[in-house]
Amino acid sequence: ETGVTQSPTHLIKTRGQQVTLRCSSQSGHNTVSWYQQALGQGPQFIFQYYREEENGRGNFPPRFSGLQFPNYSSELNVNALELDDSALYLCASSSSAGREGNTIYFGEGSWLTVV
Amino acid sequence: AQRVTQPEKLLSVFKGAPVELKCNYSYSGSPELFWYVQYSRQRLQLLLRHISRESIKGFTADLNKGETSFHLKKPFAQEEDSAMYYCALRWGAQKLVFGQGTRLTINP
Numbered sequence: 738e739t740g741v742t743q744s745p746t747h748l749i750k751t752r753g754q755q756v757t758l759r760c761s762s763q764s765g766h767n768t769v770s771w772y773q774q775a776l777g778q779g780p781q782f783i784f785q786y787y788r789e790e791e792n793g794r795g796n797f798p799p800r801f802s803g804l805q806f807p808n809y810s811s812e813l814n815v816n817a818l819e820l821d822d823s824a825l826y827l828c829a830s831s832s833s834a835g836r837e838g839n840t841i842y843f844g845e846g847s848w849l850t851v852v
Numbered sequence: 853a854q855r856v857t858q859p860e861k862l863l864s865v866f867k868g869a870p871v872e873l874k875c876n877y878s879y880s881g882s883p884e885l886f887w888y889v890q891y892s893r894q895r896l897q898l899l900l901r902h903i904s905r906e907s908i909k910g911f912t913a914d915l916n917k918g919e920t921s922f923h924l925k926k927p928f929a930q931e932e933d934s935a936m937y938y939c940a941l942r943w944g945a946q947k948l949v950f951g952q953g954t955r956l957t958i959n960p
Contacts, residue, residue: 768946779856779950780896793944795892802854831946838959841946843888 740764741844743828749850758813758847760794760828766842768792769811770826774846775836780827786811815849823851854879854943858940866959873924873954875913875939884942885915885922888950891935899924899937909933929958936948 740763750756762769768787772780784796786805800816809830815822825846832839855878865871877883887899900908900914902922913924922939939951 750904772948772950777861777952779858779940779952780948780951782947785945785947787945793947829863829948839946841948842898845895 741787741828743826743831743844743847745748745847746845747848747850748777749852751819752820752851754818755814755816756849758804758815758826758849760811760813760825760844762811762828763842766830767809767841768831768843769805769809770831771777771811771813772830773797774825774827775821782818787811807815818851820851823849825849854941854949856939856941856949856951858937858939858954860954861952862955862957864957864959865947867931870930870956871924871926871929871933871956873937873956875922875951876922877939878918879934879939879941879943881943882884883917883920883922883930885913886940886942886948887911887913887922887924888940889935890938896938931958933959934958939954 742761744759770785771783774780783797784794785792789805802814806812827846828844829841831841857876885902889899890896911926938953940948
């Protein structure tokens with residue numbers, strides 16, 4: 738059983754508000770990535786953090802931002818929420834940003850509904 | 853740009869019948885392909901990766917660079933195989949691009 742945990746599991750926000758989603762990576766994993774999965778779609782890469790630094794970003798606007806802490810846990814922040822931000826947000830962790838062959842483990846996700 | 857295409861959103865087969873879930877990719881570098889599975893009310897989990905060349909739960913997938921495909925196959929479907937299946941390509945370091953997914957339903 739993977740050790741990636743996310744909170745909250747579900748939340749509802751109003752358009753224009755801000756949201757913070759949290760992720761605890763699997764023990765020993767120093768790389769955390771965030772994905773957005775809209776209904777009926779595959780997950781889309783938002784950004785990745787490695788040793789507290791952003792290490793790549795997908796096609797998402799600057800109002801999507803993140804942090805990684807010294808214990809490798811991470812936050813995803815979304816400002817000025819829009820209706821289209823409604824999705825499942827997945828956190829994924831792995832053991833290193835520079836090596837091949839390491840398995841990427843996913844959390845159960847946080848369901849965000851924007852009304 | 854890297855892209856993964858799963859042409860079938862839905863696939864329904866009878867128990868005991870062969871299953872093939874299609875995946876095609878576009879990537880300028882050396883590809884590393886995966887299949888992830890999501891059972892009902894469970895998290896996304898790795899099913900298999902092409903570099904391992906292994907069979908998991910009876911599923912196999914062969915990377916065909918000429919056809920840029922990584923189709924997932926199983927000779928005899930079981931009811932517990934019903935799930936969402938996602939093909940994914942690793943790009944950069946530990947980053948994945950996913951296909952849209954195929955919902956596989958195994959009928960009794």
